[in-house]
Amino acid sequence: MPNNSIITVQQLSKHYDNHKILENVDIDIFESDFTVIMGPSGAGKSTLLQNISTMDKPTNGKVLFNQQDLTQFTDKKLSQFRKKEIGFIFQSFNLIDHLSVLENVCLPGFLLHSKSKQQVVKRARQLLTSLRLSDQIDQAITHLSGGQKQRVAIARSLINQPKLLFADEPTGALDSTAGTEVLDSLTLNNQNGQTIVMVTHDLKAALRADRILFIKDGKIFGDRKFSPYDFDQIETRRIEITSWLEEMGW
Numbered sequence: 001m002p003n004n005s006i007i008t009v010q011q012l013s014k015h016y017d018n019h020k021i022l023e024n025v026d027i028d029i030f031e032s033d034f035t036v037i038m039g040p041s042g043a044g045k046s047t048l049l050q051n052i053s054t055m056d057k058p059t060n061g062k063v064l065f066n067q068q069d070l071t072q073f074t075d076k077k078l079s080q081f082r083k084k085e086i087g088f089i090f091q092s093f094n095l096i097d098h099l100s101v102l103e104n105v106c107l108p109g110f111l112l113h114s115k116s117k118q119q120v121v122k123r124a125r126q127l128l129t130s131l132r133l134s135d136q137i138d139q140a141i142t143h144l145s146g147g148q149k150q151r152v153a154i155a156r157s158l159i160n161q162p163k164l165l166f167a168d169e170p171t172g173a174l175d176s177t178a179g180t181e182v183l184d185s186l187t188l189n190n191q192n193g194q195t196i197v198m199v200t201h202d203l204k205a206a207l208r209a210d211r212i213l214f215i216k217d218g219k220i221f222g223d224r225k226f227s228p229y230d231f232d233q234i235e236t237r238r239i240e241i242t243s244w245l246e247e248m249g250w
């Protein structure tokens, strides 16, 4: 039995001028899944993530959340929806350099205005501690390593306890050790029930998925469910996922 659908995408198309990037995509994103989007360069992975996550608007089609079509939301309603329900993580971190670690993490919490400042700061400290950043709380962002920056970005993305976490190549700018730390943090959050949708080229990152969508030429070419990530089964998993990706032409 699959989990409940949290996002339903219906007949989604995205065109730039006459260039059709995505064409009539239908998918559900299921609650508590760790869904990974893979596919060749230029296939439309980031475009799909941006259109599902409301960062961009499709040319045609619907993106339903709780029966409401997000593509019809006004900018104001969409902005409130994003702050409350969605966390984003990007390859380039997108942190604010002139704010401290704690201030970066608190900012979306302050902007949502649903909790007191003290509650937001308390949660930010808890998140940073769980991400092993308690020694860096008052540090300037510019003093952190790439891996530490990405873990700050994860804490920031989780401050408002969003239903959905979207990540676009979160390990793309990191070395192998830092990338593994970031993936471990994402896996732990997913094991605690967080729904995650992540675009990646990286097989190590894809191994964390319990579902992989393979995009080719702007269409869903493959959609495969895997068992949840289990460190003790990593070799079996690597073989299973690699052979499926090879079938997809990866």
Ligand SMILES: Nc1ncnc2c1ncn2[C@@H]1O[C@H](COP(=O)(O)OP(=O)(O)OP(=O)(O)O)[C@@H](O)[C@H]1O
Pocket (backbone or CB within 6 Å): 016, 021, 039, 040, 041, 042, 043, 044, 045, 046, 047, 048
């Ligand atoms: N703002 C834009 N204007 C015009 N074309 C765009 C825009 N954004 C993306 N594209 C085009 O859409 C296509 C898909 O881009 P997208 O970034 O979604 O691919 P991708 O699968 O994520 O690729 P990669 O793995 O290389 O990051 C590409 O041909 C790209 O040039």
